[in-house]
Amino acid sequence: MTYEELLRDRLAYGSPATVSQKLCHLRDELGLSGVIMEANVGGQLSPEQVLNSIRLYAQEVAPSLR
Amino acid sequence: MHVALVMECDYRQGRTQEEAFSEAFTIAEAAENCGLDGVWLAERHFATHRRPTDPMGAGIPSVVSVPLVWASAIAARSERLRIGTGVSVLPLCHPIRLAEEAATVDQISRGRLDFGVGRSGFARAYEGYGIPYGESRERFQEALDVILKAWTDDRLTYEGKYFRCENLCVMPRPYQQPHPPIRVAATTPDTFPMIGRMGYPLVTGLRGFDIPEVAQNLKRYREAWHAAGHAGNGNVYIRIPVYVAATDVQGQRSPRPAPCVPIGAWPRTLPAPRRAVVRPSQKSAWRGASASAR
Numbered sequence: 001m002t003y004e005e006l007l008r009d010r011l012a013y014g015s016p017a018t019v020s021q022k023l024c025h026l027r028d029e030l031g032l033s034g035v036i037m038e039a040n041v042g043g044q045l046s047p048e049q050v051l052n053s054i055r056l057y058a059q060e061v062a063p064s065l066r
Numbered sequence: 067m068h069v070a071l072v073m074e075c076d077y078r079q080g081r082t083q084e085e086a087f088s089e090a091f092t093i094a095e096a097a098e099n100c101g102l103d104g105v106w107l108a109e110r111h112f113a114t115h116r117r118p119t120d121p122m123g124a125g126i127p128s129v130v131s132v133p134l135v136w137a138s139a140i141a142a143r144s145e146r147l148r149i150g151t152g153v154s155v156l157p158l159c160h161p162i163r164l165a166e167e168a169a170t171v172d173q174i175s176r177g178r179l180d181f182g183v184g185r186s187g188f189a190r191a192y193e194g195y196g197i198p199y200g201e202s203r204e205r206f207q208e209a210l211d212v213i214l215k216a217w218t219d220d221r222l223t224y225e226g227k228y229f230r231c232e233n234l235c236v237m238p239r240p241y242q243q244p245h246p247p248i249r250v251a252a253t254t255p256d257t258f259p260m261i262g263r264m265g266y267p268l269v270t271g272l273r274g275f276d277i278p279e280v281a282q283n284l285k286r287y288r289e290a291w292h293a294a295g296h297a298g299n300g301n302v303y304i305r306i307p308v309y310v311a312a313t314d315v316q317g318q319r320s321p322r323p324a325p326c327v328p329i330g331a332w333p334r335t336l337p338a339p340r341r342a343v344v345r346p347s348q349k350s351a352w353r354g355a356s357a358s359a360r
Contacts, residue, residue, distance in 0.1 A: 007275060009276050010272045010306070011309075012309075013310075014317040015310070015311065015312065026277070027067070030277070030281060030284055030302060031302060032304055033267065033301040033303060034304070035067070036071060036072050036305045037305075038271075039072075043076045050096075051096050054071060054102070056104065056310035056312075058069070058097070058100030060094075060099060065067050
């Protein structure tokens with residue numbers, strides 16, 4: 001699988017708008033009760049990047065999912 | 067809609083275990099302060115750095131082998147967050163002990179425990195505990211049965227294939243009544259209808275499956291749910307890699323991974339978002355780095 005395919009099918013990476021759109025689509029398609037973020041798959045992100053990503057996920061993505 | 071994150075409590079090359087603990091607590095604190103609904107603690111055993119001569123290494127090392135101990139510490143450091151095990155590997159522990167520990171965390175957190183359970187796909191952990199992986203499904207069913215009875219029966223008497231006990235009053239009782247919410251992990255296709263029949267909420271991920279496959283598995287979960295006569299439509303929680311940055315470019319830039327990513331070898335072969343844009347001259351260095359991390 002290429003990175004583009006993974007990005008399309010299995011990863012929610014991007015701006016708050018892009019990630020919201022992907023996760024809302026997933027929620028609707030699969031009938032989800034919850035989304036659980038894997039915040040640092042591969043362990044390549046710095047703690048600062050992870051914390052910033054968690055903050056954006058909680059404050060800008062979560063409201064659109066709820 | 068429950069919006070949460072999973073804590074694998076990884077530690078990266080060049081960091082200490084002490085730093086991994088402190089980073090993990092920082093993440094839990096961020097989850098509490100930013101308004102997430104919960105954190106889910108993985109259970110990873112013998113998760114050291116992998117060396118070519120050492121098949122025990124897990125590729126990505128982690129310090130979370132006892133999620134309920136972590137859950138207790140996070141409970142003491144938070145007030146609002148739900149704290150889940152994601153998941154407790156039931157066959158590796160004595161079920162009475164697990165019932166006592168989970169009820170204790172539920173009391174300490176004043177009812178914030180979500181008890182995620184599973185049997186884990188890591189046969190390696192079973193080898194380390196001296197339990198045949200072939201017994202994992204039977205042991206899982208029996209352990210879950212014992213734990214639920216331990217929480218709800220006045221006096222527990224149980225006669226199973228692996229566990230026997232008589233007239234026990236298991237203390238403390240959970241704070242949440244009749245017991246903390248149960249979430250069952252599903253990773254293999256035949257597990258989905260089994261959980262549906264049992265009538266439990268399900269936790270799954272995108273490891274090893276693409277979305278149409280997950281949809282198919284969930285269909286079988288819901289069919290089994292309805293066939294067993296449970297009310298509602300089941301509840302599904304999904305784990306997915308998420309990385310949010312200010313822009314798409316920042317969130318998605320990543321070096322090309324090795325030409326083909328074998329799915330099923332998750333998570334170590336999945337590309338993570340990287341810190342910098344990779345120029346052609348750096349590609350070999352990235353490949354070297356990812357190869358040594360496996």
